[in-house]
Amino acid sequence: MTYKAMYKSELARAAGVSLHTFATWLIPYNRTLQQMGVGKRAKMLPPVAVRFICETFVIELEQL
Numbered sequence: 511m512t513y514k515a516m517y518k519s520e521l522a523r524a525a526g527v528s529l530h531t532f533a534t535w536l537i538p539y540n541r542t543l544q545q546m547g548v549g550k551r552a553k554m555l556p557p558v559a560v561r562f563i564c565e566t567f568v569i570e571l572e573q574l
Contacts, residue, residue: 511571513557513564521560525569535567 522532536543539562540550546559555563564571 513561513571515554515556516560517553518555519553521555521563521569524571525567536563539563539566 518532518536519529522529525532527535542562543559544550546556546562548555548559563569
């Protein structure tokens, strides 16, 4: 699957949780995400981070 840049709110919706809950899920992974170029306050996630999050939390994204 090819991943594209996405907003955190889009991923939260795909996971079926609120943005607040999604942000809480990401806390243990902040260091890893920072190494991928994602700042703590970033709203948009690069494709590499989207892939990591989807694989970590088993989030299925719709095929385009």
